[in-house]
Amino acid sequence: MTFDDSLPIIFMALMGVSMLAYVVLDGYDLGVGMLMHRADEAHKDTMVASIGPFWDANETWLVLGVGMLLIAFPKAHGMVLGALYLPVALMLVGLVMRGVAFDFRVKARDHHKQAWNRVFFAGSTLAATSQGWMLGHYITGLNDGWAFDLFAAAIAVALPAAYVLLGAGWLILKTDGALQAHAVKWAKLAWPPVVIGLGLVSLATPWVSETVRHRWFSMPAFIALLPIPLTTLGALALIRVSLNSSRVTGKLCWAPFALTVAVFMLGFFGLAYSLYPFVVMDRLTLQQAASSPATLKVIGLGAAVTVPMIAAYTVFSYRVFRGKIGELRYA
């Protein structure tokens, strides 16, 4: 394989990493948004403060991920976004609503704050639900039919639950006291739908696609791949155990969040293994969808320089705001 042939694979990886970064990073702040309506009035400001310095950059990963799809795989971009036209629009409206509500709620009149809190909750939920619906359709190959819609609907519940688990984990990590105790409760509530959702994805993709079935359930691949589902199950179990532990509000406050991120990563690798070399399952391979090598090289050069820099200042930003969250103030 020449370098030119491997370019689409490199870009697939870059796009995948962007999407994974998006799902994990915006996932926790969407999750916090969805928990808003359950929180006490006094805690809402702290919850928003915990995501305040990060959400802008978190959403930029979505722009990068979709940008990579658009730039590196224009044919797939048209096919995917054309098929998911309505949920994409709903997700965008959701992201718009929550992004602005976040700022408006502290700047508008006091008696409007409640309304903006509700917009923040509704926007987060709409965005997460639309993403779940889109993910459900995407991993089953963008097919039409009631069975596919039913599956997408299940994922439209499971993905928001996973975001809530992640968001609750984030709050356990970043807060203390009563809010932290609430977050532990919320994480426990979100755990079962996440487990069911992951199980559904693991069963549905091989059921829909011959390719996936063959790839996972033929010997000896089945045995070689066994660690992936087993580790995932182990991580899920550990999340539940850690939530029951008294140390989760103390020394182990990082555990639920870190383990949930691990579950997302494992799920992502499983999915990537199922899909490869397709960009759209059983329809379009990444080689078929890719832009010209010249274009990919130009962007690849920029990405090689800038992505490490982006990683560096992302780490810098998280270090600046490390530790438990205090009151958030402009300076």
Place this chain on the structure above:
Amino acid sequence: MDALLLARMQFAANITFHILFPTISISLGWVLLFFRSRWLATHDRGWLIAYRYWTKVFALTFALGVVSGITMSFQFGTNWPGYMEKAGNIAGPLLGYEVLTAFFLEASFLGVMLFGHGKVSERVHLVATFLVAFGTTLSAFWILSLNSWMQTPAGYEVVDGVFHVTSWREVIFNPSFPYRLAHKLLASALTVAFLLAGISAWQLLKGTVNSSTVRVLRTGIAMAVVLVPVQVFVGDLHGLNTLKHQPAKIAAMEGVWETERGAPLLLFAWPNATTRSNDFEVAIPKGASLILTHEADGEIRGLNEFEGAHPPVAPLFFGFRIMVGVGMAMLMLGWVGGFIGRRRRWDAARLPRPLLWAFAAMTFSGWVATVAGWYVTEIGRQPFVVYGLLRTAEVASNVAPARIALTLALYVTTYLALIVSYIAVLKYMAEKPESALDHDTPVPLPAPGSQRA
């Protein structure tokens, strides 16, 4: 309505809404850097209050820009899939570089800039503020490069209907790019100038003055006094460049149907697309030729030379006059304000109320001029998406019209509600007393020479 028109309306609604906010944040970032450094240099409370108030405006504006920008990144694909398939080799890298070099930079350091005080040193905070301002400007660089390339394509070859790059230098620095970039950055600065002056004037009128008000008013007026004339000059150069590369656009802007020497400058007219002539003309003889060719008898090519390939006339004709009209009003008000302010030694109590009302009325005049100007240049590119080479109709998606109409209604409703909220919140914040900004941040006065505040 057909799918193409609906797709264009949806995209236009989205970019119109989007551009309002970057137009403010590009320059406001630099103004914040100015306020902050004045505060650090003088320890004058007024500058700190100015920084705090306008940081809030910046945060809100930036958020609106980010979320509407995300929508745009999807709509390139959903509305114009053919564009990326045919011009993706050029548009892709330019958009990609914008995300990689600018978006992450501004979004990441925004957090440090907004909330990092007390967690990082004064110097790091100032660097973060600089990087946010730099990021917004860099983003304008890339996106205007792509926009200009669509107007005046260069550095490409077409193989089997697909554009390929022959020279990146020519693609990025295509013929209209330097003019468009300068014109846009100045438009941003002027939008901010009148926003600063307008909101300060409103505070003076409403009696909600704080220690920053007069400083901010002066800053805004000073920007207007200096930059409006520069914008007139750059706008003229941009017009000459357009005449050279896109004569049909100029013909539509000036309402010139037949090629003529010594074309008149139309102050008013009603372009009639059916009769292909103007009704109700009010004109200055030879004016258009004089302005565009700098010769009284210079030739302006008429629309009839471009029949079937020129943009609709009325939106360009009126859009251009709105933009220029607002610009003239800015010039007059800016200079009158600067003159009177100086004469009265910037004493808030002695500034005439009619002057303050005029500035308050012009608070969002930059938005009007910017949107009118963008309509002129973008509608002026029609019927092409890449000028002269690729028609918009060829790149549209085949999404059902009903779906586009439904989502269009959804977007427009959301956007209108948000514009109303944005303006209402700016007004509400302007009328809050200074103490409301104060309890926000207990910032200890940094000792002279110390680095940590």
